[in-house]
Amino acid sequence: QGNIWYFGDSVGINFNGNTPVVLTDGLLGSNFGSSTVSDNNGNLLFYNGSKNASINYNTVFNRHQQIMMNGDSLFGEYECFQGSLILPFPGDSSRYYLFTLIYDIVNAFQMSYSIINMNMDSGLGGVEQKNNMLGIDSLTEMMTSVRHANGRDWWVLVHKYSSDEYLKFLITPDGISGPFYQSIGAFIYTNDFVGNLTFSQDGSQLCLATYYVPHLEVLDFDRCTGVLSNVRPISN
Secondary structure: OOOEEEEOEOEEEEOOOOOOEEEOOOOOEOOOOOEEEEOOOOOEEEEEEOOOOOOOOEEEEEOOOOEOEOOOOEOOOOOOOOOEEEEEOOOOOOEEEEEEEEEEOOOEEEEEEEEEEOOOHHHOOEEEEEEEEOOOOOEEEEEEEEEOOOOOOEEEEEEEOOEEEEEEEEEEOOEEEEEEEEEEEEEEOOOOOOEEEEEOOOOOEEEEEEOOOOEEEEEEEOOOOOOEEEEEEOOO
16 A cells, blocks of 8 residues: 655656566655555555645646546645655555644644545545545644554654644544654654654554654553553764
8 A cells, every 4th residue: 555655856766576676657746745545466556745845735637647536735845744644544454544644833833634435436536525624633644543452543653843742533434533742752843843653564652753852762562541651862
């Protein structure tokens, strides 16, 4: 499902073969975060991001390099490191969540989601629900996900600024639960929106890296409970 990437200015990479192949048919126009998803055979389904490096909304494109049905004017932010995230619905192979971060000068980054249904538009997919706000603000640019230990559900993690709080959402067949708050690790200062959250391949560890006030730390993560522990700051 992650074998094709689209990003940057009209480019991408196809990892399906023995040697990665450069793609030049993409329709994005941003040097910040985007997201792409393929089917279980590595065939492109859709991708999301900003199509212009100065417009604060996102667009969803289908596998034919067309704007997906109802796929324009999604909440999003063209200057956001991890501002777009696609996850398959637990227990529903035809639907996907698309999480996005959007910035406003009062509330910093906020989080929203849309729902893509691949049964729409004769199998090309369409945006079934758009721009549902999750009611949280004061977020950094960091957003990531990891599979739950049950092999079906998902955890989505973000981090607040001017805070040491991680916010966690649990995605199950019943919908989105949370946020669940946990104070642990570094205090992210008000002027340090920029950074990345990345899980290890087995999901047992999470790395946080910030930019303006440089900080790097690794934490253990329990994929059953969603609890973070054992903070290890890395200096220099």
